[in-house]
Amino acid sequence: MATTAASKPPLVQKLRGLTGEVVKFGIVGLSGVVINFAVFWVCINGLGLASLRSNIAATVIAIATNYLGYRYWLYRDRDAASRKREITLFLVFSGIGMLIETGVLAFTVYVLHLDSHYEQLGAKVIGLAVATVFRFVSYRTWVFTALPEPEPAAVASTADAAHAAHTADGQELAAQAELMLVTEQIRYAKAE
Template structure:
């Protein structure tokens, strides 16, 4: 039950950060496409790139601040890769609706963005929590009863890994 509450809180925070990204995404899309007359797919890419940048700050420094940050370069690379796949999903849905289905009004473009963004959001949530912002390894408390040499070595490795992560966070 504790795990369900934890993931529910994570989903709510993910939604808050994501919602701010959606506002940025739609605002930039609207300005680029309607205000500046830039083609809808190009506007979508520009809007998504800006939203990705703002979302990273929310995910790293608010939602996943307690996750392993020992390898920031790896984290940012994976974040950009999975965000890029999400952008392809969004842009693909928009392009399909506009160029295949012929849905070209402003209202229809926004509807296609909503559908594409919903699909991409599910993909991003799973990939970010699974591969990008990895949870710190849990350290098991030392067992009171007698343990074998292999179990003792495994516990020592876990404790060492946790210490290395703490030192990495302190730097």
């Protein structure tokens, strides 16, 4: 069966879908950022932890809350056949994102010697921005994979099978109708 232009969504429709996905990703991510910065601030100021330890604790808590948002809101329609694989990949890519974010913070504090709380927050913003781009690409590409689209041959064979079943049902129905007509004709003939 030939692929028609109607079976492929136009570029505008794909971009519209991607825009919606980016907005939802941003909403979930923004909630994670709020949690991340709040925990980071409490760890640095309230608990007196070092900046890297505070960053790791804050990021781990944000990762956990973000997973719930991504899985049950943004990517709820994606393939969830293998949750173990999904969670493993999510944690791996989130961990890489955390390393990116923590690396930027470590570079700022230990190499550039910018270690006031506000300078650390600024470094955290930059690291988080870079890590967010990495996470978006990796989550949508490898973690929350889209359900595979049916192949045109499979769609055609399914349609052909449905048509054949419909035709067979129609032939069977026609045979039953003819049998009923013959029976009625015999009954009328006997009544006369």
